[in-house]
Amino acid sequence: MKTLYDKLWEEHHVTQLDSGESLLYIDRHYLHEVTSPQAFEGLIKKNLKPWRLNANIATPDHNVPTTRGNNFNSESITDEISKIQVVELDKNCNKFGIKQFDIESNKQGIVHVIGPELGFTIPGMTIVCGDSHTSTHGALGCLAMGIGTSEVEHVLATQCLKVSKLKNMNVRFEGEVDEHVSSKDIVLYLIGQIGTAGGTGYAIEFSGSYISSISVEGRMTICNMAIEAGAKVGLIAPDNKTIEYVKTKSFLDDDTFNQAKEYWKTLNSDDDAKFDKEINLKGDEIAPMVTWGTSPEDVVSINGKIPNPENEKNIDKKNSINRSLDYMGLKPDVKVQDIKIDKVFIGSCTNGRIEDLREAAQILKNKKKASHVHGMVVPGSGLVKEQAEQEGLDKIFIESGFEWREPGCSMCLAMNADKLKPQERCASTSNRNFEGRQGRGGRTHLVSPGMAAAAAIAGNLDDVRKYQN
Numbered sequence: 001m002k003t004l005y006d007k008l009w010e011e012h013h014v015t016q017l018d019s020g021e022s023l024l025y026i027d028r029h030y031l032h033e034v035t036s037p038q039a040f041e042g043l044i045k046k047n048l049k050p051w052r053l054n055a056n057i058a059t060p061d062h063n064v065p066t067t068r069g070n071n072f073n074s075e076s077i078t079d080e081i082s083k084i085q086v087v088e089l090d091k092n093c094n095k096f097g098i099k100q101f102d103i104e105s106n107k108q109g110i111v112h113v114i115g116p117e118l119g120f121t122i123p124g125m126t127i128v129c130g131d132s133h134t135s136t137h138g139a140l141g142c143l144a145m146g147i148g149t150s151e152v153e154h155v156l157a158t159q160c161l162k163v164s165k166l167k168n169m170n171v172r173f174e175g176e177v178d179e180h181v182s183s184k185d186i187v188l189y190l191i192g193q194i195g196t197a198g199g200t201g202y203a204i205e206f207s208g209s210y211i212s213s214i215s216v217e218g219r220m221t222i223c224n225m226a227i228e229a230g231a232k233v234g235l236i237a238p239d240n241k242t243i244e245y246v247k248t249k250s251f252l253d254d255d256t257f258n259q260a261k262e263y264w265k266t267l268n269s270d271d272d273a274k275f276d277k278e279i280n281l282k283g284d285e286i287a288p289m290v291t292w293g294t295s296p297e298d299v300v301s302i303n304g305k306i307p308n309p310e311n312e313k314n315i316d317k318k319n320s321i322n323r324s325l326d327y328m329g330l331k332p333d334v335k336v337q338d339i340k341i342d343k344v345f346i347g348s349c350t351n352g353r354i355e356d357l358r359e360a361a362q363i364l365k366n367k368k369k370a371s372h373v374h375g376m377v378v379p380g381s382g383l384v385k386e387q388a389e390q391e392g393l394d395k396i397f398i399e400s401g402f403e404w405r406e407p408g409c410s411m412c413l414a415m416n417a418d419k420l421k422p423q424e425r426c427a428s429t430s431n432r433n434f435e436g437r438q439g440r441g442g443r444t445h446l447v448s449p450g451m452a453a454a455a456a457i458a459g460n461l462d463d464v465r466k467y468q469n
Helices: 004-012 037-045 080-096 111-117 132-140 149-158 183-194 209-213 216-224 240-249 254-264 315-328 354-364 382-390 393-400 449-458
Strands: 013-016 022-025 028-031 056-058 126-129 143-146 160-163 167-174 202-207 233-235 277-282 289-291 299-301 343-346 374-377 425-428 443-446
Touching: 004 013, 004 022, 004 143, 004 202, 004 233, 028 111, 028 149, 037 080, 037 149, 056 111, 111 126, 111 132, 111 216, 111 240, 111 382, 126 132, 126 149, 132 143, 132 216, 132 233, 132 240, 143 233, 149 160, 167 209, 183 216, 183 277, 183 289, 183 299, 183 449, 202 216, 216 233, 216 240, 216 354, 240 254, 343 354, 343 449, 354 382, 354 393, 354 449, 374 393, 382 393, 425 449
Parallel strands: 028 056, 028 126, 126 143, 167 202, 167 277, 202 233, 343 374, 343 425, 425 443
Antiparallel strands: 013 022, 022 160, 289 299, 289 443
């Protein structure tokens, strides 16, 4: 019997190569400005064209300024490297006829946000993008993975990807979860349990009563961070929630949708399917989480303490903790809630969707951030921004003292103007916290949107459960 990953693999398998790798057919290819210029250059040098134009969707996200005003275009970007990459994407999309939601479009946004919301991500697809967090799309029952620049070129030219089959892992989250514990907390807890190498070589399927109970957007957060658990792929089987979500977003006509729906219902792991590894976790044991170090696996509950390296017998682990503490400017055994912060960032492909902004706004409503904290909210897309403004969320953020920005990757990574200064400490809803991720010398604590809002109010890392409206 077969797992969901096995079924998707077999549906798209083209041929076995002499190398032992396989050619996999790719249904959807998302492009952004960072990993595509060299790929397009390769096509031009070889006198090739994209093999299937309508499979490709592009948008700039990593480099775009989030302080854009009216009449802003790619030529308005002041940072020269950022401008070159965004302008090149414009040129290449125009040259080859690729559909792009450019910097002037109200539908521009982070590629992993706009794909599902614009109906381009459909259950059962194989999806690639030159970005590791392509795993996000697995939340809709897709085999979705990040690829490198040379692979971007190969997919553009052939609509196929050379890849080795992964092993299967099932992570089951059962039981009730505290209403103030979010999907972000759930996946951070998992990474803390298995480590950032725990999923290496696996496609992780997430299942269980908790997964069934949460929204499609919550599932996207979990699959988004499957890559932080070491996996190449994160998957969740489509259910009625998935189908309803796609129905509201998709541009499929009724007949096509109804036919597709019957196929989507088959996209699940068979009851007696064998997984290479299974992990069972109980939701009621999970509290709001926060990272303390320079890896997502350096994570504790908000009520916890910074670990003491002297308690470690393993010398490598001991040295790793010491290095992290040194970079983060922290002392062993300090209470997490005693850690003062300088900035709060709410956004990214992990937590930049409308539900994430609602979660943060609910905490911030009728409250002010601490005076020493600089806070910014960056919607994941133009449509998320419009929806938030229709609901009055922007006013809540602004009245609490936050900046309300334009869509983009923003402070998730140090590839645009939104950077941390050396030794600045940030409560961030993004997905990575390695040294310099948000800016050279910057110190990142990964949290949920609600926890980020709580930190902004308190001026230090704090328990979101104290601030419920």
